[in-house]
Amino acid sequence: MSNILSRLNDDAADVLGSVQRSLVQVHSGGSGAGAGSVWHSDGLIVTNAHVAAGGPLRVTLPDGTTVPAQLLARDDNRDLAALSVDVGGLPTITPGASRSLNPGQLVLAVGHPWGVLGAATSGIVIGTGADWPDMPWSRRNWLVVNLHLRPGHSGGPMVDISGRLVGVNTMITGPDVGLAVPVSTVKRFLREAFPAQKAAA
Amino acid sequence: MTGTLAQFSTALADTVAASTPYVVRVEGRQRLAASGIVWSADGLIVTSHHVLERDDGLRVGLASGEVVSATLVGRDPTTDVALLRADASGLVAPALTEPDSLKVGHLVLALGRPGKSVRATLGIVSALGDSWRTPMGGRLDRYLQTDVVMYPGFSGGPLVDADGAVIGVNTTALLRGVNLTIPVPTVRTSVESLLAHGKVRRGYLGVGSQPARLPESVAQSLDQGTGLLVVSVEVGSPAESAGIFLGDTIVSVNGQAVRDLDDLLALLPGEQVGKTVPVRILRGGQAQELKVTVAERP
Numbered sequence: 011m012s013n014i015l016s017r018l019n020d021d022a023a024d025v026l027g028s029v030q031r032s033l034v035q036v037h038s039g040g041s042g043a044g045a046g047s048v049w050h051s052d053g054l055i056v057t058n059a060h061v062a063a064g065g066p067l068r069v070t071l072p073d074g075t076t077v078p079a080q081l082l083a084r085d086d087n088r089d090l091a092a093l094s095v096d097v098g099g100l101p102t103i104t105p106g107a108s109r110s111l112n113p114g115q116l117v118l119a120v121g122h123p124w125g126v127l128g129a130a131t132s133g134i135v136i137g138t139g140a141d142w143p144d145m146p147w148s149r150r151n152w153l154v155v156n157l158h159l160r161p162g163h164s165g166g167p168m169v170d171i172s173g174r175l176v177g178v179n180t181m182i183t184g185p186d187v188g189l190a191v192p193v194s195t196v197k198r199f200l201r202e203a204f205p206a207q208k209a210a211a
Numbered sequence: 212m213t214g215t216l217a218q219f220s221t222a223l224a225d226t227v228a229a230s231t232p233y234v235v236r237v238e239g240r241q242r243l244a245a246s247g248i249v250w251s252a253d254g255l256i257v258t259s260h261h262v263l264e265r266d267d268g269l270r271v272g273l274a275s276g277e278v279v280s281a282t283l284v285g286r287d288p289t290t291d292v293a294l295l296r297a298d299a300s301g302l303v304a305p306a307l308t309e310p311d312s313l314k315v316g317h318l319v320l321a322l323g324r325p326g327k328s329v330r331a332t333l334g335i336v337s338a339l340g341d342s343w344r345t346p347m348g349g350r351l352d353r354y355l356q357t358d359v360v361m362y363p364g365f366s367g368g369p370l371v372d373a374d375g376a377v378i379g380v381n382t383t384a385l386l387r388g389v390n391l392t393i394p395v396p397t398v399r400t401s402v403e404s405l406l407a408h409g410k411v412r413r414g415y416l417g418v419g420s421q422p423a424r425l426p427e428s429v430a431q432s433l434d435q436g437t438g439l440l441v442v443s444v445e446v447g448s449p450a451e452s453a454g455i456f457l458g459d460t461i462v463s464v465n466g467q468a469v470r471d472l473d474d475l476l477a478l479l480p481g482e483q484v485g486k487t488v489p490v491r492i493l494r495g496g497q498a499q500e501l502k503v504t505v506a507e508r509p
Contacts, residue, residue: 018216020215021214021215021216021217022216025216112224112227113224113227114227115221116216116219136330136331136332137328137330141328143243144243144363144364156333156360156362170220171216187360
């Protein structure tokens with residue numbers, strides 16, 4: 011019988027494994043690359059707008075192949091972008107519900123910090139919502155988390171302990187404080203960008 | 212598949228949720244509000260001294276969403292503890308825990324309410340020491356350092372253990388770059404003193420000093436290597452009245468050895484105020500004893 015810490019380790023590794031199957035790397039010409047998640051198996055990818063800014067877009071898929079990508083929609087305000095690659099049958103991320111997240115709950119963020127592929131960081135939810143007096147310039151909904159986001163995490167998935175997407179890693183306000191765009195905002199963005207089609211997922 | 216991780220996550224979130232009734236917002240400075248802890252159901256609120264930039268016009272944001280006015284009972288800059296009386300009743304006070312139940316490595320949560328809702332960060336107990344003299348001259352019953360992230364506005368909020376019991380008050384103001392928690396026994400002492408006197412009384416001699424090596428012969432006879440060299444004497448202070456001069460070296464107070472400032476401060480608790488104590492000094496290599504009536508630190 012393993013102790014609780016090794017059971018936690020096993021569980022966390024399982025969650026990570028499932029998330030990495032739908033994790034991509036997004037290149038936009040310049041130096042550095044961001045992350046993204048496959049939202050739909052026919053090649054719809056969700057990432058940050060600031061990751062998809064710049065030159066010709068290419069995406070490195072979970073199997074290591076790099077293919078050209080097309081920008082389908084972009085919202086600089088929400089810092090979200092939808093890309094498409096001409097590859098079918100991709101494993102997808104499972105969307106969760108960021109609204110049901112409470113302070114204290116564990117989350118994991120995955121991406122490619124400083125170019126390290128598929129790296130994970132974990133922590134707890136500091137809070138959700140738009141009530142952030144320390145960020146008076148932001149009246150937006152944020153998922154604020156006590157973990158270590160770094161350049162290269164941007165656009166990547168933040169997931170709950172079941173591996174469901176709860177946010178898109180977007181920025182930091184301190185070395186140990188990461189901000190994610192909540193998945194509810196992602197869903198709204200996709201609904202507006204694609205009124206009748208892929209956002210149905 | 213994610214059973215243990217899920218249980219862990221739920222336990223953390225439940226602990227935060229159970230703590231929200233007693234974590235309050237303290238509005239006492241220009242910029243971002245800070246946090247506080249309900250200390251008694253009838254409205255006593257403990258917070259950090261350094262988050263109160265003013266003594267008047269203080270307000271407390273309760274878990275109910277209500278914002279009530281509060282008066283300052285007193286503040287203790289030496290331990291960075293302040294006590295407010297909020298215009299409220301029927302509040303929920305937390306369970307408190309003594310630092311003896313803690314070990315280095317234990318999981319702890321820092322909570323705060325800089326806005327409307329409670330926010331949380333997770334960390335572990337990094338260091339747990341014996342009693343510790345703060346740079347401001349206060350004494351903490353235990354030195355308690357954590358690696359929790361002090362989110363903006365978390366000062367004055369609680370550190371809680373795995374059971375949701377309050378371990379103490381978090382502050383970043385006592386040591387630069389270090390998250391310290393003022394443990395419950397120290398908070399309790401400060402609260403009692405603030406309720407009784409409106410402040411935490413400390414004894415006062417009125418000297419500036421620095422440790423100095425004693426001559427070999429004196430060091431041997433006193434069995435102490437250093438004393439406190441007096442480098443300034445405040446006008447009208449107990450030290451001046453007693454005839455202590457610049458250049459004297461204090462070697463004992465009340466029969467207790469004084470090797471450094473920490474020793475001296477430990478010998479001047481609030482109870483000594485008004486008492487006359489023997490102070491042994493070296494002047495020109497000769498030991499002398501003077502009587503000093505301890506005053507209260509301004």
